[in-house]
Amino acid sequence: MQADTLTNFDIADDSAVHLDLEPEKYRRTDGNNLSSFSRLEPKLKSDTNTDIDKNKYRLICTNKKKTMQVNHHQKTSQKNEVDGTIIRVEDTSFQCALSLQNKEIIVQLPKIFFPQDVKTGTAFNLSMDEYSGLRRPVVKIRPPKKEKMEYGNKELELLISELR
């Protein structure tokens, strides 16, 4: 129950716990207490031992903090966009290679998302635009990354010279 209360308050650090345990802080100096805090006060004071509860809250909050840190870390590494390249032109779609961290995945995207003057090899960025709760894909053409462009060029040159 107490944990739920914490969740509802969205407390993520020890200072917030401290606030809960010191309702005096919320007491107005003019004597007119806010009704919501006055309801909280007797519950905390009468039902529980403050020392024990402090630890209890700390424990809950520490755990919550850790969980939130992990989530936050995941959120920062997860992206709402991906780079890609058109690798094959088809009648109504493009076959595209999307670059993830360590690999390229192949997908088919409808031609309607792309500007007209794109071709095999065109590099683009696919992102998500959100407006009034509606999500839509946004394709932006970008120049290819030079460091990746050079990969394998010499090998192909050798093959072609051998073919000649």
Add this chain to the structure above:
Amino acid sequence: MLTFYFLNVEHGDSIIIEYESPSGFVYGLIDSNNPANLSRPPALTKLQELGAKQLSFVVLTHPHMDHYNGLPAIIEFYRGKIGHFYCFPIGKYIPGRIKNLCSIYQKIHNSTESQTLKRQITELVTVFLYVKKYIGLKNWYEQNGYLNRILPEGFDEVSIEVILPPAKIKGSYFEMIKKGSTDIVNSSKLNDLSLALKFIYKEREIVLGGDGTYENWVDHERYCRRGQININGSVVKLPHHGSKHDCQLRVLEYLFDGGRKDKIAIISANGKSHPHKDVIKILSEKEINPYCTNLARECGANIENLTSYKELTPSFNRLLNTIATHLEKRIQPCQGDIQVSINSSGELRIKPQSQIPCPCRGDYDFLFDT
């Protein structure tokens, strides 16, 4: 006995032809795909399993990755043991044509960052190089025509005809090569170049449709009807993996023999983007028995919901799943590899890798019998 092995190579073609002649077995290969990028492509594994010591012929229908991936490894393995190489029109007899074509591909290769695209281009150039090195220019034939017979060694009782592409397709393609135009790769019309072959054995016609386009089939129909020639396929490897555009009713009616009851359609696709549900519907209506290497969407393949990438946020993953057709793994095999044999009496036998009943073939009809 003439046997065709349609290998399950997801979205692509890899067809082995085995013919038992009086002097022993001879083999041919049409296209190769290697979806898992194995060092030994599926066609090579199958050829070795069959005990093929040499190949009478190899065909490359057109320059798309799902038709040539793994071909260099096969040509290298059978170096000096491949009789003929047949390919789409490329203009190899005109000096400098291959060089020009490779330069176009090199231009695209050097200006892209995609490793997948680079690998595809390198693979194609390697095919050309290995054909030159290990099969020889004199055994390299480029094909086109409506009824152009080819004569690979050993297939004595089998008539093999190239039925697509029409010769008129070559002009604009050769012109683009001559100009060094990269439009050649950017065009969605590369399938127009695709070879299609017809095998006739013991009065049975087997059509291997490559990625032949609707326009080319209609053109073929016009030409052949004028000469009162028909295609009467009892087994047809559907063109372009059962695409909606290229397997329209008119094409299917033209390719299949209307008089036969045992009509078989082979669909070599991953079940994600192809085959199209309308094509399956036409097959059912026309009482043509479909054999799909992988489960089609129409039959319940549910691929979109399976894909999720950790690097992307859940909401972006969901968006991607909505707008994109994922061509990555997680296929759902249906019939798997499909073996079609015609014996010396002309009897047809189908042996799929997985004996999975198919509602589109009427395998569940007994449930409705009263």
